[in-house]
Amino acid sequence: MAEIALPAAGPVAAPITPAGAIARRLFSLVLIHGILIAGAIFMLLPFVWMLITSIKPPSEIFNAEISLWPKQFYGVENYSFALSKAPLLRFALNGVILCVGILVVQLLVAIPCAYALAKLRFPGRDALFVLVLLGLCIPVQVPAMPLYIALAELGLLNTYFSMMVPFFLSVFAIFLFRQFFRSFPDDIIHAARLDGMSEFEIVWRIVTPSAWPAIAAFSVFSAVAHWNDLYWPLIVISDAKLAPPPLGMMFFADAETGSNYGALTAAATILTAPLVIAFLIARRRFIDGITMTGVK
Amino acid sequence: MNAIALASAPPAAMRRRLWIERFTGLGFVLPAFILLALTILLPLVVLLLLSVTNYEFGGVSADWLGFKNYAKALADPVIRRAVVNTLVYVAIVVPGGVFGALLIAILVQRRRKTRSLYEVIYFLPVTSTLIAMATVWQFLLHPSLGPVNAVLKWFGFGQIAFLSEPSTALATLAVIGIWQLLGFNMILFLAGLTAIPRDLYEAAEIDGCAGGIDRFLTITWPLLGPTTMFVIVTTMITAFKIFDTVAVMTRGGPIGSTEVLLYNIYLEGFQYFHTGYAAALTFIFLAFILVFSAVQTFALDKKVHY
């Protein structure tokens, strides 16, 4: 090893590291990274394959021989075909509208409610909180059918509103923000009241800014969930112009493109890209957000 | 006169303050409460009523059936198979998704330079749109065109039609489920690991817990208990709600081998419009979810051992 080759440097001896210890350390490093890299390949394989296939010509895709890199660059054709066959950008835009719309209402509704549950005394507070806790256990698939019937009766199917309405109330947001607000110092709220602020101002100008980490975390959580949700849009949306990305992808795959994998993977790339790029840019926010919303 | 006014002033002001607090409190929760009533409570009541009728969406009338829908569901071989399939799916995804994530989290946590790289890689599937990625998986696993089979062939194995073979389809979906979940659970475990004081590992090292196995059994595993419990239950609930991959990749096939509860509810409720029957199925679905949640509540209460 390198240490042995070095001349003994004066009276100061380097700490003894027997060759056995080095070998053991090296072995464990190889083992650890071996496992991690094998796992990473499993995680990345679909992404890599998606990107590669999206720039391959059909002849190479349907060739039994597997090649990692296309001999002929066919990306332009695949992507333009995908974009011409279905309004992919419209799907992505629908996803943005859906996520923003849901998030804005969720925050507007949940923040005052969470503040009241955390800091104000009023009749029925504890009962409401119990309802919130119970609401945490009820997935959207449960009230889906009555909501669908109601929306159908009101003639609201195939609207952005119908896609958003079951998610306007996030009991999870109420729960998360309440936990956060409870640790907000009462003294500051008292001081604000003495300064003549109304409760409305206290919520939005004093308490909310302090809860920024929780709000950011929840926003990430909410956006990821609704961008990727299929179940509810599948039920209320049949008009392709309104489809969010997952439903759009389903429409696209169902159409005549059937086994045109080049176009399919091109479409998948376009619809997956926005959120993945957002994640790569703000990955600390994403990871902290998931941590906070997950661990509570 | 003056003294009386002074004495009575504070309580009056207090009362006023209390009234304001009550009204603002009620005002602040009102929108949430209305939405809660309209999007959760009322639908639950309606669902309960539907489940005891033979109502079909679009129909004009409905007859009272009592618990016949429930009895029918419990006796229905299709539903039984769907429940069993769902539970098998959960039984594969939970150990794979939880212990795989724990292993990865422990290995990743000790990396200094490569930690964030691995974090990003493992987390990537969580943010990706599962429906789009399902299409890619379909292609990856394609019997003749997919690279997975090509690799298998290279190793001398036969071709496996992962998704069109009844014996492998559900397990394949479970592997994709693990792929989607692993990064999420890993992040939760990393948070749990970070919360374990470093002092404890050092004390253990001096006390003789030198090897990885000892360190894990003495410190990591017991102290990670609450996190593990939480991850297991959330994974169970997520896995139990499997729908997307079935809807896109197999549609319950081949030969019903991937029919799962939520997919059947979707078919009955929104394709065949057997609304009353689907309502009863929904309550069976909810019962499972509630049992999982209850397990979490009780187990977590017990697990608080320090």
Added chain:
Amino acid sequence: MAAVDLASIAKSFGATKVLGGVDLDIADGEFLTLVGPSGCGKSTLIRIIAGLESQDSGSVAIGGKRVDHLRAHERRVAMVFQSYALYPHMSVRNNIALPLTMSRLSLWQRLPLLRLLSGQRRQVMRGIEADVGAVAAQLQLEHLLDRKPAQLSGGQRQRVALGRAMVRSPDVFLMDEPLSNLDAKLRVHMRTELAELHKRLGATFIYVTHDQVEAMTMSDRVAMMDAGSILQLGTPSQLYEKPASLKVAQFIGSPAINLLPASVANGGRIELFGRPLALAVAEGQGASVTLGIRAEALSLVPGEPGHAGRPWFSARLRRKENLGSEYILHFDLAGRDAQGVTMRASPAVAASLSEAAEFALGFDEAACHVFNAAGDRLEPKAPGAATASVVPLRA
């Protein structure tokens, strides 16, 4: 039992040099304290001895054998952490037993389920149980053995941490600020207990603290550290009475030593506030030095100052601080706003003084510590031929 010898230990974290070649020989059975301000490298040094951190260069020997290649648990050392680092999920009994189960049972006998296969396990466990009982008895922990750490008070946790260290009778005890999480009263009590424990066990104790009182009260020897090196090594009284540098003088002793600016006049004689003292050092004329005088070395000069032939200076009494058994008097130096001195006084003396009045404070040259501009101690030499002629401040 074992002596601990450190030779040229150096350690850097990235670009930050934490230890710069520390040499330290600790005798077998000695109670040695590493004391110094936070960030001086004392904790890193003790962690290197423990094997929790590896040095960049230099070597550690315990009992005459080099242990650099040994892992922490192979070095026959025990450590008590500032946070106690008790295993929160284990009872007191299991906390104390852990080092023994680790050393006396094989890996197979420790694994869940598999351990049921081992026949000898029960016998070994009985031996461990007996040893734990003996240690618990010594520390009066018997009634707490089945509790979890969270159910214990700070002092009890401290004793459990000690028990866990004692149970495998190590050659060397390492303690990293073990008392700093206790309240003041308990801390005083535990000082005595630790000192007695050291006497009883006869093992080598290496103790890290930032509290000079702990260092002074418990140790056989103290190593005062700063910026990664040892400034002075000696008995507590050596450090107090002959501080090797300004930093040591400032750090050791409470209230802090009084420092007065002085200058060197003709023949090495020192002048304080323009008046020569009967004190000379081997330093060139015009050099500025710092004079250190402990609070107890100052006294009030009765009657006309200068009469008694002792040096003195005048100061205004700003505040009297009552400690019960004595007073600490805070003075402002006349004409020097920023400069103050403290003095100890008996309650009887202090009671007779009124605040804001001006007094003459006298001292003996023999009690003065002189430091040069670099902060090193200057030994006084016999003053030059001229005899001390004390010139009064106001003639």
